[in-house]
Amino acid sequence: MTYTYDDQNIFAKILRGEIPNETVLETDHSLVFKDITPLAPHHVLVIPKGKYVCYDHFALTASEAEIVDYTRTIGKVCKMLNLQPGEGGNGYRLLSNAGEDGVQEVPHLHVHIIAGRDLGRIVN
Ligand code: 5GP
Numbered sequence: 001m002t003y004t005y006d007d008q009n010i011f012a013k014i015l016r017g018e019i020p021n022e023t024v025l026e027t028d029h030s031l032v033f034k035d036i037t038p039l040a041p042h043h044v045l046v047i048p049k050g051k052y053v054c055y056d057h058f059a060l061t062a063s064e065a066e067i068v069d070y071t072r073t074i075g076k077v078c079k080m081l082n083l084q085p086g087e088g089g090n091g092y093r094l095l096s097n098a099g100e101d102g103v104q105e106v107p108h109l110h111v112h113i114i115a116g117r118d119l120g121r122i123v124n
Contacts, residue, residue: 003052003053003054003057003061004053005051005052005053005107005108006107007051009106009107009108010106010108011045011047011106011108011110012051012108014031014033014047015031015047015049021033021034022034024044024077024080025073025076025077025080027069027072027073028049028065028069029048029049029050029065029066029069029070029073030046030047030048030049030069030070030073031046031047031049032044032045032046032047032073032077033045033047035112039114040114040115040116040117040119041115041116041117042081042083042092042113042114042115042116043112043113043114043115044077044081044112044113045110045111045112045113046070046073046074046077046110046111046113047108047109047110048062048066048069048070048109050062050066051108052108052109053098053107053108053109054096054098054099054102054104054107054109055096055098055109055111056098057109058070058109074094074111074113077113078092078113081113081115083113083115089115090115090116091115092113092114092115093112093113093114093115093119094111094112094113095111095112095114096109096110096111096112
């Protein structure tokens, strides 16, 4: 399995501090920041600090420490933003685009957390 990571992608530049971002949360292995073009009142991106192109690249090759950190970070953000359904929040959508058919714009793994309005159905 070969994944080619482009060090010049925008999120790599954000991780190196070359481009500013609005950080929401930072952990040992993950960074969460606001999307520059929010689709809803809450729209943040969760990225691993490691060089992973997309979800399968990460899930199949990252260390357990990275995977636990990343997964828990997504949960922590949902809690921080008060989105947890059943815990007082109104819910959220997790989305990760991969590759050409997934219309992935930035080739560094990111999970979108989108919330704060009725998002409508995307899967029937
Ligand atoms: P994709 O289509 O790859 O899943 O989404 C990439 C996301 O990155 C888009 O929602 C876009 O608004 C966001 N984005 C692109 N460039 C920047 C940037 O420089 N800063 C931030 N914070 N978000 C960006």
